[in-house]
Amino acid sequence: MRGRVTLATVASSAGVSVATVSKVLNGRSDVSAATRARVQEVLRQHDYVGRRPEPTERATVELFFQGVMTSYSMEVITGVLEEARAAGVDVVLSSRPRVPPTSRTAQWVRELTAAGRRAAIGVTSDLTAADLAALSRARLPLVVVDPLNVAQPDVTSVGSTNFAGGLAATQHLLSLGHRKIAYLGGPPAAGCNQARMNGFRGAMEAAGAPVPVDYVRLHDFLYGDGLAGGTALLDLAEPPTAIFAGSDEVALGVMEAARARGLRVPEDLSIVGFDDTQVARLASPPLTTVRQPLQEMGAVALRTALRLAAGEKVDSHHVELATNLVIRESSAAPAREPSIAVS
Known part of the structure; x- marks a missing residue:
């Protein structure tokens, strides 16, 4: 195992004094450009980071x-x-x-x-x-x-409490009568995304509502991801009647995807976000979302x-x-499918 790298180690490798290395680390100007470059290269080679200086009066x-x-x-x-x-x-x-x-x-x-x-x-x-x-x-x-x-x-x-938030968002949509609910989330490896998705799946499983493979899409928490993911979901042969978005910005992207297809929110599509940032309150209609105390x-x-x-x-x-669900105007009962007359 390599021993701890000291200022003396760096100074010896660079062919300079310990004082010169200290000057480079502290950004002093009284060191030539060539010497500074040589010391910095040795610091990089030794992966030297140093220790924190003693605290000043104001942290x-x-x-x-x-x-x-x-x-x-x-x-x-x-x-x-x-x-x-x-x-x-x-x-x-x-x-x-x-x-x-x-x-x-x-x-x-x-x-x-x-x-x-x-x-x-x-x-x-x-x-x-x-x-x-x-x-x-x-x-x-x-x-x-x-x-x-x-x-x-x-x-x-x-x-x-991301799991509880995902559970609450999905249970809300289920209580309105939705069964075709999709999840549009963030990076697959992100712990917060995994917890929200698991909350979604837990609520759907408890309600006996199946989740088709195409109903779960993961990328990032940005508006563009909501627009692209919402477009893909709404273009399915059997599109969802509700979408739980992993962030408010994703939810706004879904809203735009719905608008581009002539769909009304919430009459034709219910949307729930996550975060309760300012964009949730400024959305049209205002967004139902899970509030994080950011x-x-x-x-x-x-x-x-x-x-x-x-x-x-x-x-x-x-x-x-703790998270809590904030209900606004972007979620409602699904539109009733037209009845089929039996002759």
Whole structure:
């Protein structure tokens, strides 16, 4: 097993002094470009991330998200920022690519530690084993809100009761009389998506309502996925009378797919979303949806990150906040099929 890499190790490999390596790590300007490049290359080769500097008077937390900024992520970010203001903490917002190059991982963590970050919070982030290992080596606490893919079970995360939400959404549609109900969800590997889908399947099974293979489609939680998935579902030989969408933005995409086909919501098609973001209230008609306490999830993530940074233990590595169904105008009883006269 390779021993711990120290500043002396890096300095020896680069042929410079320990003080010079320290200057490069701290972004000092009194180092030549050639020397800086040589030291940075050795740092990369040794996968050196360093340790967090001693806390300054005012803590700073890195808040990062991956992929496209959505109404969902904006709600969570708002919760983090409001809680940070109350706690007297600074927040730096950044974005990372969904699949960052492995070579960038150690450099990313080095930049966070050099900048004095106390902790990092990821919003719907897809973190690799390399990301988690680098953060652990730097002793930089991490909290993830609705992780898309967690490589280690002990990563601290904050979410909601997604299974219960999926169950409630589907039971609502069943109570209205629907039996042809489809699920249009997010990334297959995402824990939140799996829980919502399992809630959907559980409710359908309990009601004795079959779920055709074509009635479950998974891609992402974005508007375009709702438009494409809704189009495919409505073009089936036997289209569903109701669609449970894995997010509000997916639900709005389904609404557009229905409108393009001359279908009315909810008279011809009922739609239920998930999140209860602002777009749910602004939709036409207003969207029936499962409410996640997104701002509170952000606030809990910030409080948890600060506790970890202070060396405190948390009661659980995963916190789930309660969801509840908000009924609006996008769901109704299915249209009655015309009766067939018997001669």
